[in-house]
Amino acid sequence: MSMEKDLSVTVAGVRFPNPVIAASGTYGFGQDYTDLYPLNKLGGISCKGTTLLPKDGNPAPRIAETPAGMLNSVGLQNPGVDAFISKYLPIAKKEGNVIIANVAGATLEDYKQAVQRLDTTDVDMIEVNISCPNVKQGGASWGVSCEGAAAVTKTVRSVTKKPLMLKLTPNVTNIVDIAKAAEAEGADCVSLINTLLGMRIDIKTRRPILKNNVGGFSGPAVFPVAVRMVWQVANAVNIDVVGMGGISTSEDAVEMMMAGAKAVQIGTAVFTDPYSPLKVIEGLKQYMIDNNLNSLEEITGTVQPW
Amino acid sequence: MPYFCDKYRILEREEIAKDIYSYVISCPEAAAYARAGQFVHIRAEGYTLRRPISICEIDKKKGTVRFVFEVRGGGTDKISQLTVDDYMDIILPLGNGFSVNEISDEKSIVVVGGGIGVPPMCGLAACYKNVKAIIGFRSKDRVILEEDLKRIGADVTVCTDDGSYGYNGVVTLPLEEELKKGKTAMVYACGPLPMLKAAVNTAKKYNVPCEVSLExxxxxxxxxxxxxxxxxxxxxxxxxxxxxxxxxxxxxxxxxx
CATH class of the missing domain: 2.10.240.10 (Dihydroorotate dehydrogenase, electron transfer subunit)
Incomplete structure (x- = not known):
């Protein structure tokens, strides 16, 4: 039982000590959870989405619960990329393992400038959010067409050599085509899925619960959708895939990896149980022992479809 | 201030009004840091989101925290089914809490609570010697924590919207009466937004500093x-x-x- 296992995985050339990454938007810049456990327990942290300039986000309420999940319409409230670089990144780098910046923007120029500024930092990877459903200009308009995804990828690729991870929205007709478009323009890997666009209505007031009317749907309820999309994308591209969407247990993580993910991100589960990423890591270690694995990469993409 | 996340043993459970539950949990480490006005974040089995509930009272010697909540849906209903000696999954203590200042013996503070906004006022009242508590409810059967506030030493005025108990009306008029005396060092309020707004405006009128707890x-x-x-x-x-x-x-x- 006490066997030491190496849980490390390599995604787009970056080594993660374990495949569990805190998902962007659910973990801040890491500092809010250090009372419970050190950040270096996680394989990596994808930091809160940042934009070129600070953003106030959407009006409250921004949160609604759903069966086995939740909606959010935070709307990319963030201190801006400069504050991220000067204030939050140094602490995250010092205390955590792989630190991933997450960038969103309205225009190609926004993406370009934000990534340019990150290029000169010691951030390990840049996740490019072309999938935020909560802001008119939050990137989702880029992520819903192959042309848009290609344009953003090409733009950010031209200003950085850092590993680029394109975060894809599930709110599209064919996510495979979007992933391929990103790959063609030089994305080093893709992460999916961002939230599904959803809505809840208070039947007493006939008002949507979210002030933004609609918001991003996440949590265990979306897991099967995420597994399906990761499987489809992983089968169609040659770059690495990071899977997310409703993962809350190590069994979920294994399933996501079998579908084709090299690493996973955990988001909403942290709200239910802040220790869930650690429990997933422990469960993965046990899975390796039980199945006599030397590397978790041995299970990536090993689903045997009928 | 640190916070903790663990499963804490339930020491006491009581339904203090219809669908309103009082729990006392054993959490010595967390209780040592807890302050009035902070909250606990409780996991409801089978639900994605935790339920934030104000801390009602803190006993640092016994290492216990008390909180009171109303069952408003499936999540709080699930939590309310937990009983003595069960374990509750809680993150606590969270948030900043009320500021507690040195005031002279001649001065007093006023705590204003509305409905399920009353509980945090108990812990706050325990921090001061002279406390006037003005608490409002829809009707007599919704009144909670009146005796607790008296036990803690507060002078309590109960208001009901329908006049079925105590003062007939909202908390604003009794608050104004109290502020007119010129003895109030501070006003604290927790409750529905219109009540908070009224408390802030009334305190401002008498130039008394005011703190409110938002939800x-x-x-x-x-x-x-x-x-x-x-x-x-x-x-x-x-x-x-x-x-x-x-x-x-x-x-x-x-x-x-």
């Missing part, structure tokens, strides 16, 4: 997700802050209602 739909509870936004005007600057981490207590004059 918002929350996810993480610890400041990470920025889900529970509120609008605050601080030193002329408009800010969007987090109820869970920057609050839930804010200076009354800073809140943009």
């Amino acid at each position: 918002e739909r929350m996810a993480c509870g610890v400041g990470a997700c920025v889900g529970c936004a509120c609008r605050i005007n601080r030193n002329g600057e408009n800010l969007v802050l987090r109820v869970c981490k920057d609050g839930p207590v804010f200076k009354g004059e800073e809140v943009v209602f």
Whole structure:
């Protein structure tokens, strides 16, 4: 039982000590959870989405619960990329393992400038959010067409050599085509899925619960959708895939990896149980022992479809 | 201030009014740091989001924390089914809490509570010698914690909207009567937004500082997700802050209602 296992995985050339990454938007810049456990327990942290300039986000309420999940319409409230670089990144780098910046923007120029500024930092990877459903200009308009995804990828690729991870929205007709478009323009890997666009209505007031009317749907309820999309994308591209969407247990993580993910991100589960990423890591270690694995990469993409 | 997340043993459970439950849990480590006005974030089995509940009383010697909540849906109903000696999965203590200041023996504070906003006033009342508590409810059968506030030493005025018990009307008039005496060093309020707004305006009229505890739909509870936004005007600057981490207590004059 006490066997030491190496849980490390390599995604787009970056080594993660374990495949569990805190998902962007659910973990801040890491500092809010250090009372419970050190950040270096996680394989990596994808930091809160940042934009070129600070953003106030959407009006409250921004949160609604759903069966086995939740909606959010935070709307990319963030201190801006400069504050991220000067204030939050140094602490995250010092205390955590792989630190991933997450960038969103309205225009190609926004993406370009934000990534340019990150290029000169010691951030390990840049996740490019072309999938935020909560802001008119939050990137989702880029992520819903192959042309848009290609344009953003090409733009950010031209200003950085850092590993680029394109975060894809599930709110599209064919996510495979979007992933391929990103790959063609030089994305080093893709992460999916961002939230599904959803809505809840208070039947007493006939008002949507979210002030933004609609918001991003996440949590265990979306897991099967995420597994399906990761499987489809992983089968169609040659770059690495990071899977997310409703993962809350190590069994979920294994399933996501079998579908084709090299690493996973955990988001909403942290709200239910802040220790869930650690429990997933422990469960993965046990899975390796039980199945006599030397590397978790041995299970990536090993689903045997009928 | 650190917070903790663990499964804590339930020492006491009581339904103190219809669908309103009082729990006392054993949590010595957390109780040592807990302050009046902070909250606990309770996991409801089978639900994605935890339920934020104000701390009602803190006993640092016994290492216990008490909280009171109303069953409003499936999540709180699930939590209310837990009984003595069961374990409750809680993150605590969270948020900033009320400020407690040195005041002279001649001065008093006023705590204003509305409905399920009354519980945090118990812990706060315990921090001061002279306390006037003005608590409002819809009707007599909704009145809670009147005896608790008296036990803690507060002079209690109960108001009901329908006049079925105590003063007939909202808390604003008794608050104004109290402030007219000129003895009040501080006003604290927790309850529905219109009540908070009235308390802030009344306190301002008598030039008494006021703190209010806000409520918002929350996810993480610890400041990470920025889900529970509120609008605050601080030193002329408009800010969007987090109820869970920057609050839930804010200076009354800073809140943009």
